[in-house]
Amino acid sequence: MRARDFLLLVLVCLIWAFNNVLSKIIVDDWAIPPIFYAALRFAVVALVMLPWLLPMPRPAWRIILIGLLMGGGNFALLFIGLQTTSPSSAAIILQLGVPFTILLSVLMLGERVHWRRGIGVSFTLLGVLIVIWRPEGVALSAGLWFVAAAAFSGSVGAVLMKRVVDVSPFRFQAWVGLVSVISLTLCSLLFEQGQWSAATAAGWPLVVAVLFTALIVSVGAHSAYYYLIRHYEANLLAPLTLITPLATIAFGVLITHDNFDLRMGLGAALAIGGVLIVALRRKPATALLVDREQR
Template sequence: MIAHRKNLDGFAISLMLLLCLCWGLQQVAVKLAAPVLSASMQLGLRSGLAGLLVLLLIFIKKIPFSLRDKHFWPGIIAGALFALEFLFISLGLKYTTASHMSVFLYTAPIFAVLGLHWLIPAERLQAAQWLGILSAFAGVAIAFSGAFSSSQADLRDMLIGDSFGVVAAVLWAATTVTIRKSSLSEAEPTTTLFYQLTVGAVILLAFAMLRGEHFPAQWDTTSVLSLLFQTIVIAFASYLTWFWLMRRYLVSRLSVFSFLTPLFGVAAGVILMHDPISPRFAMGAILVCGGILLVNFRRT
């Protein structure tokens, strides 16, 4: 059992930079394939396929795993929160841009650090973290206000989509706190990921089917490549790496790099999707990223 978590070394920093780049591309990948495959169907399908990859890895590596151990109920809860997070992402992307979703979704570390502050003594906040929280929430308010310069229809859609992004962030933070506080904090990364992906796939695919969404009769190259990227790179490799890092390093230190993800996400949205960026949204995004950086800064 790994009880002690350490500060970041060069290897962990390199992995986090790569993860942030991949996660920044995630919303764009979903949006690009949405005309052929609905967002909720994409996210459910990729979770199911990645879950099979995790199960294959468990079998090949002979990693200990049982549905009857102490990780079952925490795993179910984490999986349900994971599913709800991506459900709100899929719904939100119908109303707002990939750039907006990236910024609002990655306010999650703010909510996670707040939860960890109250529940885990080692994760207590310092003055700089509280200043960062104020900065991040001010940034969210300013970013939201940018929508008020839009037409009535665009305003409604953007506010709905952006709000769903914030809800998804809260659910992501709840997942992180659940994992950190429960027996999953010491579980094999494959165990945690298997529960999240499997439960997530069941809920997301059920939701998509209840809404009358179906698999496309014809696939195009973009949708196939997007699904492969989401399944292999995002849902399998990146999440497995993240849980591996969470077992070995302090979560608050890892989260310091999360402020890069929305920057990568906005850049990808502008370059690949031609997303418009208003001055207010840009200012809000800067405050959010700065707040996340302050929240995760700790004196050594």
């Protein structure tokens, strides 16, 4: 990989990681309703991507379902979880997306699991168990349940996306944005209150944050990553994107003062090491196994 492209990938991963911590600040410190925040983000994405909306990919039901799973559903669940959990813990729990995707690929696509992938999955699950372990036993807090659900939602969307062909990244983002903003707006109206008063109280910092997450993260960073996918094999990129959870943990400790002790460190090392084993298998890795989150 050329040095320029490596630095671009590092920048993309750092943007994704910082966005995870920023989202925590928005939904927790600023008390912005999480579904409403996700709707604002996808509204900007849909507006920017509008020129690439047509023609609609076929079959329509599949692209709509993928948009709901990888867009609105994934981000809404993640933001709800971030209200009550730390970015560091969320970054580790999100690694469940790897075993989820592998299991769903076996069940839905008939893929076979090589023994090395099985070891990687086992390491990832063991790492997550260590993170959620408490002296009184294993317990997944409400926030981490939502983060785990976000990982599962993204994994189902990733498996469905394997059947999508001849859809450009910009057209895909356009439909994810449109489907997500419609569904999230309806959900926010039904289940949340005080959206605009919270937004008004946050003021211009919220506007800047939404523009950052929509334009820099969703449009900019993801487009840059798609560029890298076109020029390099996924089994080269996938291990390098593990910079994202590591940087999320670092940003979480520095910015939101996350608690990070020996147990968390061991769990993170095992979970991320498991993902690395999967990503380094001989056959080209599916990039979605590692990156679908990290946004």
